[in-house]
Amino acid sequence: MSVQVVSAAAAAKVPEVELKDLSPSEAESQLGLSTAAVGAMAPPAGGGDPEAPAPAAERPAPGPGSGPAAALSPAAGKVPQASAMKRSDPHHQHQRHRDGGEALVSPDGTVTEAPRTVKKIQFADQKQEFNKRPTKIGRRSLSRSISQSSTDSYSSAASYTDSSDDETSPRDKQQKNSKGSSDFCVKNIKQAEFGRREIEIAEQEMPALMALRKRAQGEKPLAGAKIVGCTHITAQTAVLMETLGALGAQCRWAACNIYSTLNEVAAALAESGFPVFAWKGESEDDFWWCIDRCVNVEGWQPNMILDDGGDLTHWIYKKYPNMFKKIKGIVEESVTGVHRLYQLSKAGKLCVPAMNVNDSVTKQKFDNLYCCRESILDGLKRTTDMMFGGKQVVVCGYGEVGKGCCAALKAMGSIVYVTEIDPICALQACMDGFRLVKLNEVIRQVDIVITCTGNKNVVTREHLDRMKNSCIVCNMGHSNTEIDVASLRTPELTWERVRSQVDHVIWPDGKRIVLLAEGRLLNLSCSTVPTFVLSITATTQALALIELYNAPEGRYKQDVYLLPKKMDEYVASLHLPTFDAHLTELTDEQAKYLGLNKNGPFKPNYYRY
Structure with a gap:
């Protein structure tokens, strides 16, 4: 081969x-x-x-053993052993009975029942506790202070090794x-x-x-x-x-x-x-x-x-x-x-x-809008495995990030509500087919709460107390101040780490919410962009x-x-060439008519795309 x-x-x-x-x-x-x-x-x-x-001389020297060829290790190129592909003997066949047993067929056609073996499945620990909190968490204590926006999360789930593998x-x-x-x-x-x-x-x-x-x-x-x-x-x-x-x-x-x-x-x-x-x-x-x-x-x-x-x-x-x-x-x-x-x-x-x-236009219209439109679904799916169709979602903020999140969730069949303080963004949400509400009006019924404002205390402890059981709470803004996570660090509430970057916060009556990335930025905390x-x-x-x-x-x-x-x-x-796109060029007459240089810029600074 x-x-x-x-x-x-x-x-x-x-x-x-x-x-x-x-x-x-x-x-x-x-x-x-x-x-x-x-x-x-x-x-x-x-x-x-x-x-x-760039030529190899211009590019920074890669680490030893790097490059496509290095990815082909001897183990990766192993060919299956021929002994693993045995042809069954036509003169000695096994047939399975309807009741689950097996039969042996001899060359003369006589069918005899094979002896049965009763197999028991034994668990290593029949009393395994699934709700234990981790005891060895070293420097990454769940109770550490999160008051600074500098500590918000923005990491990829695609890392080869988790930082908890080595506590040093x-x-x-x-x-x-x-x-x-x-x-x-x-x-x-x-x-x-x-x-x-x-x-x-x-x-x-x-x-x-x-x-x-x-x-x-x-x-x-x-x-x-x-x-x-x-x-x-x-x-x-x-x-x-x-x-x-x-x-x-x-x-x-x-x-x-x-x-x-x-x-x-x-x-x-x-x-x-x-x-x-x-x-x-x-x-x-x-x-x-x-x-x-x-x-x-x-x-x-x-x-x-x-x-x-x-x-x-x-x-x-x-x-x-x-x-x-x-x-x-x-x-x-x-x-x-x-x-x-x-x-x-x-x-x-x-x-x-x-x-x-x-x-800048290239940051607002592409990174904020199109990036979040794809990564919001990726982050939610990886962490919760939920189906979006029919779920009720409230998105706080209808800027470029909020627009991307709403468009993605609507396309998946979710019922999307929007909260907004700016009447212009609010009108855009209405014209795009979303119902504009106050958070208090829908907090008891929604399945997912997403913040995209860049503000602080958008989701307060009062909101968290009123959420229904298993409501998912996450943040798509830069700062970790949008959700009042600090108010959840109280003795009467129990924290359970379910997955990496996924916590259950449990109330005394048994109600729990699903908090993603401890209120920090969702997409690169729990997925990629x-x-x-x-x-x-x-x-x-x-x-x-x-x-x-x-x-x-x-x-x-x-x-x-x-x-x-x-x-x-x-x-x-x-x-543009990535999409095999071809720009139309202005003629000299057209450029003169518009008062533009043929090579741009084509829009004034006050133009809103």
């Missing part, structure tokens, strides 16, 4: 992209972008496919990668090979980042950049980090949530030489320690910040405010983090320019970093800015 191995590059050819270019002078005058940002958006010199993966804290381990470096702290550096395979899979669904990496062979727009990041460490984030490295940047990274890290991916990054400080199941003390290890380094000071939730920015303001003298800008991608930045700006305390990626959607967000982040880092002094003041429209359109154009 022969086995043919096909390379990943041949198996997944990235489609070509036709890009329109502007000269640097045109970009400066028409788009207000830095020359480096335009350079990153232009096709590479000498032509060629802008979306082809990574902070107490001495680990080195194959190059002898120990400037990292991950769960287990030996998992690097598995992580490298996940990263290679993610690369095939992230065409825009691979296109940017291709252009690194010429001008490196982030040369000299020292980026400190605090985001969710997944395979998709790893592709972003390695792309930033290929563009010339030095990176140090921590996780923005205590359950956000895929341990094998963190190990692969550490093996490749990236200083990564993160593991799944950190304590709150570990969380802040990891951020500090990224920032407080002798002989290395960051000049760019990439944040998700604002915790990294907050830590530097609190502990190392003098660092902002050399920091050129902040890129923030979450509602919570952007809210913090606007608060700093309003108070006059924002001392560097900041780019609001969260409110589509890589292609994360490619759009990650490309937006990379271009924002390039723009802020290379912008001439004075272009951006100490304020919060939205991503330039031209960059939003460019990010979208890089992903």
Whole structure:
């Protein structure tokens, strides 16, 4: 039996992209972008496919034993033994009686009954208790404080090893990668090979980042950049980090949530030489320690910040405010983090320019809407095995995340209610066929409660007390403050861990609710999200970093800015070839009639998609 191995590059050819270019002078005058940002958006010199993966020399060196061929172990290629395929003897056949016994048929046709054997099934422990709570939970105590939004959950159920397998804290381990470096702290550096395979899979669904990496062979727009990041460490984030490295940047990274890290991916990054400080199941003390290890380094000071939730920015303001003298800008991608930045700006305390990626069109319309539309069902199905048809669901909030959740549940046959404070979003919900209610009106009858607001105390203890038995409660917003989980940490209520990230909270009368991810972000706590959607967000982040880092002094003041429209359109154009989509081009006459440049931007900043 022969086995043919096909390379990943041949198996997944990235489609070509036709890009329109502007000269640097045109970009400066028409788009207000830095020359480096335009350079990153232009096709590479000498032509060629802008979306082809980078040569091996440009890509960060993978860990030993990685690649598609490494996945074929000797055990995987075993051929079934011939002895396992025996042909039955036609002269000595067994026939089964209706009553369950067997008969032997002799060559002369005589049928005789075979002796019966009575088999008993014995249980190892007839009195097994199924409701025992775990006794050995180490640092991951269920009673730990959850008051900080920085500890909300955002991890994948696809991790090769759960953090509970080894109770030893990574902070107490001495680990080195194959190059002898120990400037990292991950769960287990030996998992690097598995992580490298996940990263290679993610690369095939992230065409825009691979296109940017291709252009690194010429001008490196982030040369000299020292980026400190605090985001969710997944395979998709790893592709972003390695792309930033290929563009010339030095990176140090921590996780923005205590359950956000895929341990094998963190190990692969550490093996490749990236200083990564993160593991799944950190304590709150570990969380802040990891951020500090990224920032407080002798002989290395960051000049760019990439944040998700604002915790990294907050830590530097609190502990190392003098660092902002050399920091050129902040890129923030979450509602919570952007809210913090606007608060700093309003108070006059924002001392560097900041780019609001969260409110860019490519983030709002794709990550928030389409990503949640798919991942909400995945998270609920994996954790509860429930059927959605006919179930009554209330979704709190009808922003882009809420819209995605409602559309998915409605398509599965659920009866969906919506709560909303904004009359415009409320009218949209009504026009989309959803009944707008107050939470108090339906809390006793619904089967599922989902929060998508970014606010606090949306679901209070009073609501939880009134829910019916087996009601499922979960959160799709960034912060873990939407559900008042702290009010459930009382002596009269019993907590039962049913599955990973699934708890039963039991009332004295026997009523129980099903709480998912302890009120933290559901989709990456209990499932995964589509890589292609994360490619759009990650490309937006990379271009924002390039723009802020290379912008001439004075272009951006100490304020919060939205991503330039031209960059939003460019990010979208890089992903269209995946669908074999073909854009219509304006004629000169049409462009003149509309008062547009033929290459965009095609909509004004105030346009709402």
